[in-house]
Amino acid sequence: MVKANGTIQFTEKPSISSTGVTVGPMEKDSPFASAFDEILLVEKEKNESYEEANTRFIEKACAITVKKGHEKMENIDVFIGGDLINQLSPTNFAARKLNIPYLGVFSACASSVESLIIGSLLLESGKASSILAGASSHHPAVERQFRYPLEYGAQKPKTAQWTVTAAGFALLQKQVKNAPIITHGTIGRVVDGKQTNPFHMGAAMAPAARDTIERHLTNTNSKMSDFDVIMTGDLGKIGLNILKDMFTDEDCHVILQDAGAQFYGEDTFFNAGASGAGCSAAVFLSHIYNQLQNGTFKRVLLVATGALLSPLTFQQGETIPCIAHAIECRMEKRN
Structure with a gap:
């Protein structure tokens, strides 16, 4: 049932029965590295282009997910995925090989949670x-499309973030024993904080994250302290601090965390x-998933954030509208 302001209660409580995460070479030093399934030491991975390599990362993550779930690819009903490249071409080409009925989604870096919400609705x-x-x-x-090719050697300001090379996928099924479940989802609204700097995504996305978190808490009659963690996707260190300043609840300073702020540790x-659609996907579907499975976390809110700009709209002087989608996950033992 969809409640007011976009929150969905999943009565069937879809299970995340398995996950798969593949990452690139720069991600091997992440504090979350031990939770990743495969670290590929070459970003191009013997492919003709980086975009083709992006497709291979998706294919590998999907294969790992299905194998860990003790399933076969031909038994999967729907494949839902997204990325940041024009027309979702890496995901489209992965879908071509997977040969599964396919829904391509785009909410920029919020695409990971959007795909999980849609998948949960289909199961429901x-x-x-x-x-x-x-x-x-x-x-x-992503750098080539949205900013500059790496060969250009452009210098970035301290507010900029590093796009993660990663693919993260989950297998959603019904009534799986000893698997984390998705109890609620909150669909994001497009929020425009009137930011125009493409090198300060944290400031642009923080208002959308606040809007979704506030609506989710209100619609589920919850408060921050009810959660072990509320983790946003990729606000980064500066954006996370901006988000915390938007709340008066003192619990926010402990409960609110951000995958992008933690992904590379304290390396300046x-x-x-x-940042990147793979940032939230990789952290949510490895570290957070494991913490739910082992009982460290009992209840979490995962909020993926996305900046809905394009290279064209930026050149036309448009502001940066943003969105944040959320899912609430719990660990539930089933007999």
């Missing part, structure tokens, strides 16, 4: 029983931290 409707959902990003490909080479 009874129209599907096994769904592969997730998102990806690829650093050199990455400026304000990480």
